[in-house]
Amino acid sequence: MKSGSPARGTSRGASAADSKLKASNGGDTNGAAATPLRFGPLADYVGYALRRAQMSSVTGFLDAMKEVDLRPTQFAVLTLINENPGVRQNDICAALGLQKANFVPLLNELQRRGLAVRKEGVADRRSSALHLTPAGMTLLRRALELHTEWERRILARLGTRGRDQLLVLLNKLL
Amino acid sequence: MKSGSPARGTSRGASAADSKLKASNGGDTNGAAATPLRFGPLADYVGYALRRAQMSSVTGFLDAMKEVDLRPTQFAVLTLINENPGVRQNDICAALGLQKANFVPLLNELQRRGLAVRKEGVADRRSSALHLTPAGMTLLRRALELHTEWERRILARLGTRGRDQLLVLLNKLL
DNA sequence: TGTCACGGTTATATACTATAACCATCTACT
DNA sequence: AGTAGATGGTTATAGTATATAACCGTGACA
Numbered sequence: 001m002k003s004g005s006p007a008r009g010t011s012r013g014a015s016a017a018d019s020k021l022k023a024s025n026g027g028d029t030n031g032a033a034a035t036p037l038r039f040g041p042l043a044d045y046v047g048y049a050l051r052r053a054q055m056s057s058v059t060g061f062l063d064a065m066k067e068v069d070l071r072p073t074q075f076a077v078l079t080l081i082n083e084n085p086g087v088r089q090n091d092i093c094a095a096l097g098l099q100k101a102n103f104v105p106l107l108n109e110l111q112r113r114g115l116a117v118r119k120e121g122v123a124d125r126r127s128s129a130l131h132l133t134p135a136g137m138t139l140l141r142r143a144l145e146l147h148t149e150w151e152r153r154i155l156a157r158l159g160t161r162g163r164d165q166l167l168v169l170l171n172k173l174l
Numbered sequence: 175m176k177s178g179s180p181a182r183g184t185s186r187g188a189s190a191a192d193s194k195l196k197a198s199n200g201g202d203t204n205g206a207a208a209t210p211l212r213f214g215p216l217a218d219y220v221g222y223a224l225r226r227a228q229m230s231s232v233t234g235f236l237d238a239m240k241e242v243d244l245r246p247t248q249f250a251v252l253t254l255i256n257e258n259p260g261v262r263q264n265d266i267c268a269a270l271g272l273q274k275a276n277f278v279p280l281l282n283e284l285q286r287r288g289l290a291v292r293k294e295g296v297a298d299r300r301s302s303a304l305h306l307t308p309a310g311m312t313l314l315r316r317a318l319e320l321h322t323e324w325e326r327r328i329l330a331r332l333g334t335r336g337r338d339q340l341l342v343l344l345n346k347l348l
Numbered sequence: 349t350g351t352c353a354c355g356g357t358t359a360t361a362t363a364c365t366a367t368a369a370c371c372a373t374c375t376a377c378t
Numbered sequence: 379a380g381t382a383g384a385t386g387g388t389t390a391t392a393g394t395a396t397a398t399a400a401c402c403g404t405g406a407c408a
Contacts, residue, residue, distance in 0.1 A: 037254060037257070037258050037261065037265055037266070037269045038254075038257040038258050039253075039254070039257065039269070040253055040254075040256070040257035041253065041318070042250060042253050042254065042257075044341065045321070045325065046231070046325065046328055046332075046337060046340060046341065047231045047232075047234075047235050047246060048246075048250065049340070049341050049344040049345065050224070050227055050228045050231050050344060051228060051231075051246065052271065052344075052348060053224055053228075053344040053345075053347045053348065054224045054225060054227075054228040055271060056347055056348050057220070057221045057224050057225075057347060058221075060221075061221050071363090072221060072222075072225065073364090076216060076222065079213075079214055079215065079216050080211060080212075080213070080214075080216065082214070083211070083212040083213065083214035083216075084211050084212050087211065088386070088387095089386070089387065090385085090386060090387080091211055092211070095211045095213070097226065097229065098364095098365090099364095099365065099366060099367085100386080100387070100388090101365095101366080101367080101368095101387090101388075101389080101390090102364075102365065102366080103387090104387075104388060104389080121386090124373075124374070124385090124386080125372085125373065125374085126372065126373045126374070126385070126386045126387070127373095127385090127386055127387080128386085128387075144215070147219070151219065151220065154220055154347065157346045157347065158220075158343060158346055158347075162343055162346070163220060165339060165343060166220060166223070166340070166343040166344075167218065167220065167223050169332060169336055169339060169340040169343070170223040170224060170226075170227040170340075171223065171227075172331045172332055172336070173227045173230055173231060173328070173331065173332075174226060174227065174230050245394090247395090262355070262356095263355070263356065264354085264355060264356080272396090273395095273396065273397060273398085274355080274356070274357090275356090275357075275358080275359090275396095275397080275398080275399095276395075276396065276397080277356090278356070278357060278358080295355090298354090298355080298404075298405070299403085299404060299405085300354070300355045300356070300403065300404045300405070301354090301355055301356080301404095302355085302356075
């Protein structure tokens with residue numbers, strides 16, 4: 001439906017770049033269908049593993065959240081607005097690493113759906129104070145339930161300890 | 175220059191969704207600039223951590239590889255072709271989770287740069303057998319050097335053990 | 349021989365990200 | 379007070395990545 005799951009290499013326990021640059025495969029890999037490919041060093045690259053994990057994560061998220069129809073960024077924005085009522089757009093952008101220009105249509109959509117609103121900034125009339133509408137709060141509450149359910153499935157794969165380790169390791173990459 | 179690094183939450187050691195849905199911030203967060211935001215449960219979400227780590231990884235990759243001017247996908251494709259000379263386009267697509275339609279311009283670009291070529295399939299005249307050109311091999315060799323250097327920097331942050339743990343954990347998410 | 353599956357291509361739509369220019373407002377300094 | 383520069387938000391635009399459907403030539407097989 002969403003994405004053909006990428007096959008992954010044999011991921012030996014080896015440490016770093018070992019099979020430097022030799023083809024090391026018999027003749028031309030041709031003829032039979034469904035050829036299993038040699039991944040070479042690719043199988044042990046952190047960047048590549050991250051990429052696949054993130055793709056899988058996004059499709060899992062979209063699948064889990066299809067009832068509320070929220071994309072990852074939208075969900076994050078709603079969460080941040082809820083946690084920081086009256087927050088300015090720029091702060092949300094800085095927090096999530098978004099471009100302020102790209103935030104405009106994103107928030108427009110949330111506003112169109114009646115989930116969030118821009119109110120006039122009181123101290124600074126340039127800035128808009130962001131708030132969730134009651135509908136937005138209700139939807140976010142449901143989204144949090146769905147998200148918790150999804151993370152429970154992740155936890156089943158990683159274990160609580162594995163998940164905490166993963167978070168620590170990922171944060172070291174920033 | 176590349177991307178404003180997204181600030182990250184306080185990431186308490188707590189386990190799962192705890193601070194459910196209460197604003198819990200004094201009044202409106204307005205007035206002072208550079209407001210540090212409450213991230214709420216977002217700080218502990220695997221998907222969110224993955225997203226940021228992957229963004230950071232991509233910019234790091236592009237920075238490390240700018241001498242050879244290869245994007246992550248291009249690098250992966252060159253590696254796979256090198257490891258499996260004569261491979262078919264569809265197999266590369268399946269291996270990397272790409273859409274075959276999107277692979278066409280990607281390979282066109284590699285061919286335009288003289289790094290890879292489509293040769294006629296011998297057994298099946300529909301399929302094209304992909305090969306690296308000598309120039310492609312030379313560039314890939316240099317790219318592997320640069321990539322190894324980059325992964326060395328990653329290793330400095332994670333430690334060998336941490337890196338191996340990370341790979342195992344990420345693979346559990348697929 | 350005719351039907352169907354498959355490899356590759358084209359065309360197209362959507363989403364995400366990035367940059368530059370612009371307006372209104374605020375701040376700071378003279 | 380008044381001006382210069384910084385800031386919040388918007389618009390316009392471009393490039394990249396991803397997804398779908400339709401199509402053509404070829405191969406497999408009844």
